[in-house]
Structure formats: structure tokens, C-alpha cells
Amino acid sequence: MRKLAIPALTAALALTLTAAPAPAHATRRPWVTAWGNAAQPATPSTPWYRPNWSQEGFARQGPETLRQIIRLTTGATAMRVRLSNAYGTAPLTIDAATIAQAGQGAATHRPRAMTFAGQQRAVIPPGQERLSDPIPLSVRPLDKLAVTLRFTNPTGPATFHHFAQAASYRARGDHLADTTGSAFTDTSNSWYYLTGVEVTSPRATGTVAAFGDSLTDGVGSTVGADNRYTDQLAERLIASGNPWGVVNAGIGGNRMLTDSPEYGTAGLTRFRRDVLERPGVRTVIIMDGINDLAEWNKPRQATARQIIDGHKELIRAAHARGIKVIGATLMPIKGAALAYSPAADAVRDQVNHWIRTSGAYDHVVDFDAIVRRPADPDSLRPEYDSGDGIHLNDDGYDVIAQAIDPHTL
Incomplete structure (x- = not known):
């Protein structure tokens, strides 16, 4: 298998940011990101999603x-x-x-x-x-x-x-x-x-960023209902009296290690722009690598070592900015015919073992253990499956949001 090059974060896409100086009244408190998404290049409409412009x-x-x-x-x-x-x-x-x-x-x-x-x-x-x-x-x-x-x-x-x-x-x-x-x-x-959208407020103290692919992006959740796992995490934080912003930096189809003409700049490259340079980010939850190991990436499927090295690079970059890093395990893909193969699932298992046991992350949240079917751990529980065998429905996104301990943020 051809080795994938892992781009250095120092070669990340650099965006020049221009803005007028804020009035004095607006600079007394730091800016905190209260909403955000990750940018990607123009791409054709898909037959299963509404047309895009x-x-x-x-x-x-x-x-x-x-x-x-x-x-x-x-x-x-x-x-x-x-x-x-x-x-x-x-x-x-x-x-x-x-x-x-x-x-x-x-x-x-x-x-x-x-x-x-x-x-x-x-x-x-x-x-x-x-x-x-x-x-x-x-x-x-x-x-x-x-x-x-x-x-x-x-x-x-x-x-x-x-x-x-x-x-x-x-x-x-x-x-x-x-x-x-x-x-x-x-x-x-x-x-x-x-x-x-960045805000100032007496109560807004920091931002949690969620980084990854379509499962972070919320594909499979009800359109217009704000039921991505990040939405439901935000609701939990508000209910618990933690005034944190939550930013969703997921891109459906995005890969950690390689660029895609349809699904955007590689995660290792865009991490700087979409997480590290967001005002107020103090914690990031990383769930990434499924699209690198998936069957559809042949002959460029990544090895477990390449994906683990990618995770290590993200962790180092976040820690260098003083950002806490939470690792989330990769969820089952067996029901998705285009993604699953025994070889791909073996890579997923190796990556998950490393996430759980290496100690590289400050905290770990085991999404895989929560949503997998007990009798067939390589598959999603039917009650959490949006219908395609890989993406969660509203209940599935809710249950993984519930698994995140606000105290770890």
C-alpha cells in the first residue's frame, strides 16, 4: 500500500484576517466563538441532498x-x-x-x-x-x-x-x-x-470545538431541528450552568490525511484555521479518521499507524496552544456497504484501542461503546442508525452528547 503523506500543520492553509479595531466597550471582555462551521470549496450538488448554490x-x-x-x-x-x-x-x-x-x-x-x-x-x-x-x-x-x-x-x-x-x-x-x-x-x-459568530458576554468564558467528518457535522440528523451532537452538547452545557460556546468544525466526507476536491482540505491542514485560530477555544473533541480508512478510499486507504500519527499531530498542535484535547472513538461502519470491509474495520479497531489506552488524549469519550450493537459490535444499534449504517439519527447524536462529561471540558 502506498504510504500517505501527513502534511505538517505549519503548512496549514493561512487565511489573512482583516477587521476594524473594536470600540473600547467591546474589548473589555475577550471574544468567544458562539457559532461556527468549517469552510470548504465549491462542489456539485449530490442526488440525495438538496441542491447547493x-x-x-x-x-x-x-x-x-x-x-x-x-x-x-x-x-x-x-x-x-x-x-x-x-x-x-x-x-x-x-x-x-x-x-x-x-x-x-x-x-x-x-x-x-x-x-x-x-x-x-x-x-x-x-x-x-x-x-x-x-x-x-x-x-x-x-x-x-x-x-x-x-x-x-x-x-x-x-x-x-x-x-x-x-x-x-x-x-x-x-x-x-x-x-x-x-x-x-x-x-x-x-x-x-x-x-x-463571535460574542462578548459577562458569562461566556470559553468555547468547545468539535472536529471531524460527517458524524461531527450531523449528517443523518433532522434538517432544521438542531440535533447534531454539538447542538445537544450546547443544550446540556446551558442546562448545567456552563456558559460555553460550542463550534462544529466537522465536514461531511472530509479526510484527516488527504485533501478531497469535494470534501475539502485535509483535517491536519485545516485544523489550524477551523479550531486553533477560533477565538476562545479552550477544548477540542476530535473524532476523525473514518474516511481515511474506509473501503471507498482504495487504493489510498490509510493504515492504523498513519491515522494514529495524524491524531498525535493534532494533539501536539492543540497542546501547543494550551487547548485541552478529548479523543472520541470511531463508531461502527459495518452497515455502510461503501465504507466497510474487514480490513477497514480492523484498522478502526486498532485506532480505537490506541485512543482508549495510549494516554495521549487528556480525556477519552467512548462513542463506539455507546452506539454499537452488543451482539455485533461492528454495527450500529438499530435505534441509533439513521438508515445508512454509518450515520446516527437524532437519538444517536443525543446519546453521544450525553456521554460527554461537562467537567472534562
Whole structure:
């Protein structure tokens, strides 16, 4: 088998971040990431998931307005929005943007204008990100927000997040101030350009990042229901009085060791951008490697040693930033015909043994032991299976969220 090269994190994709200095009132407390996703390059729509608009981009035939709904994991007294053109090949021009409390569907309440270095318009060069100016806005944990962007010039292919498990809305023309949502007749279950919301709050003390592939991303959960395991972890933390933000840095189909034209930059490379450079991250939960060992990666299936070395590299990088690292075991794949083979499962078992026994992680959460079928440990319990033999349903994501001890975070 050909040896896979493990890219060094020092060669990670570097994004230049530009933002206006925050007003004095907004810098008294540190910024904490209260919502986020991981960016990936434009990719074709899949036949089993709603169409995405990443390859066509926006404003090809005149002005368009994009509205995206997100749920914050912690409260805030002020916030700023992170937009990305990481995979763009040309400057991205956003003519204007607003943020508002979300209503039903694409409806909103009292939108507020966002500015960038004091200007309504923002131009983001290819390969870069941009932060909005701080926005004084009080919200509670689990409040939903609508971020609306207006484009006049064609954007070209869009930096996006494919499996959002949430609806985004598009309208022809300028509908930035539309609070009814009636003009937003096109929908997609992906996010575009929007990669983070950072907040300040007397109670927000830090952020937990979850890093991995589709099982972190929440594929198999109910679209629009906020039932990824990270959503349910956030609800647990709020109920227990722990005001932490939670960021989902999973990408469906992503591999730890190698890039994919459809599923994004390798995990070892993107870890810096998607976890280490997020404001306020103090803990990361890593569940990664299934797509490297899966049967569909022949002839590039990774060995257990290569995946373990990848985990070690992630742990070293996080510890160098003072970030606590929790390792999650890899869950069963036997029911997924395209992923499973006896050889792939043998690699999974070796990786899981190392995660459980090596002591390399600060803590371990044994997701595999929780969701596997007792009579056939290589398979998911039927009550947790979304139907494809590899991804969890809402109950499955809930049970692994329940397994995480908040005190370990």
C-alpha cells in the first residue's frame, strides 16, 4: 500500500484576517466563538441532498439576497460576524449585510446593519476572511439569528459548508430589509461565506470545538431541528450552568490525511484555521479518521499507524496552544456497504484501542461503546442508525452528547 503523506500543520492553509479595531466597550471582555462551521470549496450538488448554490455563486443575473439562519450556543451583549472567501478565486464583494433575530422560515425581527471598517460594503480578497465591526446586540443562549447578505456583482464559485442540516434562503433583487421573508422562495441546506459568530458576554468564558467528518457535522440528523451532537452538547452545557460556546468544525466526507476536491482540505491542514485560530477555544473533541480508512478510499486507504500519527499531530498542535484535547472513538461502519470491509474495520479497531489506552488524549469519550450493537459490535444499534449504517439519527447524536462529561471540558 502506498504510504500517505501527513502534511505538517505549519503548512496549514493561512487565511489573512482583516477587521476594524473594536470600540473600547467591546474589548473589555475577550471574544468567544458562539457559532461556527468549517469552510470548504465549491462542489456539485449530490442526488440525495438538496441542491447547493456553491458552484454557480450569486448575482449571476442581477442582484441577489442571501439569508442564512443560525443558532447561537451562548448568550451575548455584542457580536461580530466572520465571512470567508477562503476558496474564492476572485475578490468577493458584499454590498450590504444585516443581522437580526430570526422568525419563522426566512422572516426576521428588527434587522441591524453590519459594517466593515465602518463601511457598509465589504470586499474580501481570495483566500481571506473578514470580520464585521462589533454589533451591540443582546441575545440569549440558543437564540436564532438571521444573517442577510446582498450581492450586486457576480460572486463566482462560493466558499461554503455543504451539509448544514439547516435551510438557507435566496431572493432575486434587493431584499435586505425584507422582514416577512416572502421574497425568499429558493432554499438550500448549505451555508455560504458565513463561518462564524463571535460574542462578548459577562458569562461566556470559553468555547468547545468539535472536529471531524460527517458524524461531527450531523449528517443523518433532522434538517432544521438542531440535533447534531454539538447542538445537544450546547443544550446540556446551558442546562448545567456552563456558559460555553460550542463550534462544529466537522465536514461531511472530509479526510484527516488527504485533501478531497469535494470534501475539502485535509483535517491536519485545516485544523489550524477551523479550531486553533477560533477565538476562545479552550477544548477540542476530535473524532476523525473514518474516511481515511474506509473501503471507498482504495487504493489510498490509510493504515492504523498513519491515522494514529495524524491524531498525535493534532494533539501536539492543540497542546501547543494550551487547548485541552478529548479523543472520541470511531463508531461502527459495518452497515455502510461503501465504507466497510474487514480490513477497514480492523484498522478502526486498532485506532480505537490506541485512543482508549495510549494516554495521549487528556480525556477519552467512548462513542463506539455507546452506539454499537452488543451482539455485533461492528454495527450500529438499530435505534441509533439513521438508515445508512454509518450515520446516527437524532437519538444517536443525543446519546453521544450525553456521554460527554461537562467537567472534562
